[in-house]
Amino acid sequence: MIEVTSVTKKYGRKKVLSGVSFTADKGQISCLIGINGVGKSTIMKAIMGLTPIQGGRILIDGQPIDKHLYEKVAFIPDTIIMPPQMTIGEALLFMKDFYARWNEGRAEELLSFFKLNRDDRISDLSKGNAAKTNMLLGLALDVDYLLMDEPFSGIDMFSREQIANVFTSHLIEDRGVLITTHEIHDIEHLIDKAVLLDRGTVLKEFLTEELRLSEGKSVVDVMREVYQT
Amino acid sequence: MKVTFNNRDPVYLQVVRYFKQEIATGRLQAGQEIPSRRELAGALHINPNTAQKAYKEMEEQGLIRTEGNSPSRITTDERVLSSLREELILDAVHTFVSSIKTIDVPVDELLHIVKEVYAKERSKE
Amino acid sequence: MNRYLKLLHYELFRIRKLYAALFALTLLLQFAGIFLFAHSYLNQVREAMFTESISAADYAAKYGPTSFYRYTTGSLFFTGPIAICASALLLYVFLIWYRDWLGKNMFIYRLLMIPASRMSVYLAKLTAILLLVLGLVAFELLILPLQNAAFNGYVPSDLRYSFSIPDIVATHPLLKILVPNRIGDFLLYYGAGLAGVIVVFTAILFERSFRFKGAIGAVVYGAATVLIFVLPAFVAESAFPNYLYPRELWWMELAIGFLIGCGSLGLSSYLIKNKVTV
Numbered sequence: 108m109i110e111v112t113s114v115t116k117k118y119g120r121k122k123v124l125s126g127v128s129f130t131a132d133k134g135q136i137s138c139l140i141g142i143n144g145v146g147k148s149t150i151m152k153a154i155m156g157l158t159p160i161q162g163g164r165i166l167i168d169g170q171p172i173d174k175h176l177y178e179k180v181a182f183i184p185d186t187i188i189m190p191p192q193m194t195i196g197e198a199l200l201f202m203k204d205f206y207a208r209w210n211e212g213r214a215e216e217l218l219s220f221f222k223l224n225r226d227d228r229i230s231d232l233s234k235g236n237a238a239k240t241n242m243l244l245g246l247a248l249d250v251d252y253l254l255m256d257e258p259f260s261g262i263d264m265f266s267r268e269q270i271a272n273v274f275t276s277h278l279i280e281d282r283g284v285l286i287t288t289h290e291i292h293d294i295e296h297l298i299d300k301a302v303l304l305d306r307g308t309v310l311k312e313f314l315t316e317e318l319r320l321s322e323g324k325s326v327v328d329v330m331r332e333v334y335q336t
Numbered sequence: 337m338k339v340t341f342n343n344r345d346p347v348y349l350q351v352v353r354y355f356k357q358e359i360a361t362g363r364l365q366a367g368q369e370i371p372s373r374r375e376l377a378g379a380l381h382i383n384p385n386t387a388q389k390a391y392k393e394m395e396e397q398g399l400i401r402t403e404g405n406s407p408s409r410i411t412t413d414e415r416v417l418s419s420l421r422e423e424l425i426l427d428a429v430h431t432f433v434s435s436i437k438t439i440d441v442p443v444d445e446l447l448h449i450v451k452e453v454y455a456k457e458r459s460k461e
Numbered sequence: 462m463n464r465y466l467k468l469l470h471y472e473l474f475r476i477r478k479l480y481a482a483l484f485a486l487t488l489l490l491q492f493a494g495i496f497l498f499a500h501s502y503l504n505q506v507r508e509a510m511f512t513e514s515i516s517a518a519d520y521a522a523k524y525g526p527t528s529f530y531r532y533t534t535g536s537l538f539f540t541g542p543i544a545i546c547a548s549a550l551l552l553y554v555f556l557i558w559y560r561d562w563l564g565k566n567m568f569i570y571r572l573l574m575i576p577a578s579r580m581s582v583y584l585a586k587l588t589a590i591l592l593l594v595l596g597l598v599a600f601e602l603l604i605l606p607l608q609n610a611a612f613n614g615y616v617p618s619d620l621r622y623s624f625s626i627p628d629i630v631a632t633h634p635l636l637k638i639l640v641p642n643r644i645g646d647f648l649l650y651y652g653a654g655l656a657g658v659i660v661v662f663t664a665i666l667f668e669r670s671f672r673f674k675g676a677i678g679a680v681v682y683g684a685a686t687v688l689i690f691v692l693p694a695f696v697a698e699s700a701f702p703n704y705l706y707p708r709e710l711w712w713m714e715l716a717i718g719f720l721i722g723c724g725s726l727g728l729s730s731y732l733i734k735n736k737v738t739v
Contacts, residue, residue: 156573187566188568188571201471206575276384280374295343297382299386316386
């Protein structure tokens with residue numbers, strides 16, 4: 108379980124997160140929802156130890172982030188983070204070199220699933236293919252938790268569909284997935300948990316199926332209630 | 337396999353209902369093998385956890401059976417199968433009745449209209 | 462350790478083209494310079510021989526012969542490439558970090574998420590810089606005898622002095638710093654250089670951790686270390702002249718440099734682990 112407890116974060120004098128708390132469980136898809144600039148990416152970076160926090164605590168299966176956990180949690184940022192002059196093949200080799208949990212069979216499978224070409228240079232990829240390569244580099248790690256920042260934003264419809272198919276496949280089975288989005292429509296029925304954020308705080312955290320069962324409300328219904336009052 | 341989900345009912349219950357319809361109409365036969373959880377998730381574009389939950393629900397209701405490691409099958413239990421048909425009919429009737437009762441039509445007249453409309457609809461098929 | 466070596470390999474791999482260009486530039490300019498230098502000298506000799514009707518030996522006796530050493534000190538073609546390489550590497554001390562942060566693809570995300578101590582990323586970059594410097598110096602030493610031979614082949618022996626390569630290296634104002642004669646000086650110069658790079662790396666991490674405020678802190682930090690390094694020697698020389706033997710001063714500077722290096726390394730380690738932000 109990823110536990111985020113009362114996390115505060117400031118950039119200079121500007122408070123970006125003011126007491127954010129939520130959990131993301133293994134075997135579930137949790138989704139941080141909020142408009143751009145509410146601190147979704149900052150939360151992701153904080154979980155990965157890529158930016159310091161000023162208060163609160165973040166634990167992954169009871170442990171604070173350290174180098175060993177990078178074999179347990181993978182982060183897929185919203186842009187590809189491999190050097191542009193690398194080819195896809197070289198990027199895969201780099202990952203294989205550095206991660207004990209790199210699953211080569213899965214990487215091959217994803218390469219053909221996404222129809223990507225090993226010899227293509229990263230700088231030459233279309234936005235959709237860059238996003239898929241970025242996904243591949245995270246998904247081919249045998250990690251327990253996957254963090255994905257805005258996996259659907261800024262790419263064409265067909266790439267979106269392909270990436271959405273990842274969420275209905277064995278690729279994420281039994282893993283804990285935490286994604287951020289500012290656009291819930293495409294994936295509303297895919298997520299197990301929704302965490303609604305606004306201006307650095309969590310407004311509501313709920314399991315989507317439970318809420319549908321008990322109150323007959325969709326995620327969008329809840330968002331309407333929460334954000335418009 | 338194609339289901340259009342609404343976002344207000346639990347997705348796993350919508351999957352269960354889909355299976356009930358398929359069984360009641362005979363598109364799924366008693367004892368027939370059904371897709372694995374993984375295949376179902378892929379085919380319906382739902383989260384594998386949801387597929388898992390739907391199968392669990394169907395097992396609890398006795399709609400499907402899973403023995404050991406072999407794939408799940410539709411039940412051969414006649415009682416369950418026939419009650420399914422009843423359940424679906426009753427469900428539909430309840431929905432119908434709850435929306436018609438605000439209009440306050442006498443039952444005989446209503447039945448007459450239902451018969452006519454139903455016959456017309458069927459003749460189109 | 463394993464991942465450190467892989468990172469080091471990668472750091473060297475990604476600079477290979479620029480590095481090869483530096484080699485090519487040095488080779489080309491320094492050899493071209495020999496021919497231009499010798500050519501213009503020989504022209505001068507020929508002109509004097511013609512106008513004053515003297516022999517080459519007379520010329521050498523009257524105006525003095527030339528030498529390869531004179532070329533290495535007097536021609537920009539020799540010192541220029543060394544200066545260019547030095548500035549390029551100096552610039553790369555900054556770029557080796559900032560290239561991972563700036564630009565569309567932030568490779569620093571990946572580097573910081575490698576399942577190894579973040580200091581292995583740091584040390585790989587540090588070692589890479591050190592190896593790049595040593596590689597260029599070694600290359601210069603390698604081509605120096607070849608240049609000498611080319612020079613000697615071009616200028617007739619009665620018009621030139623010959624120096625041995627070790628003598629040239631030991632007296633040349635630039636080369637004697639790059640390749641000190643004594644092991645003690647080598648340790649001092651390269652140790653100071655290494656400590657300097659560590660201080661710059663620490664300053665970069667300050668800036669990358671606290672951005673604008675960090676940049677101010679970085680400048681203050683850099684100035685403070687320079688002061689700490691220079692001040693004892695300055696005080697010793699000006700306030701108590703002849704109080705310390707040169708050897709003692711050398712030891713003191715070495716110790717201070719070592720302490721600055723270690724302190725900065727510790728600070729860098731803290732920053733990259735706890736404070737750095739993408």
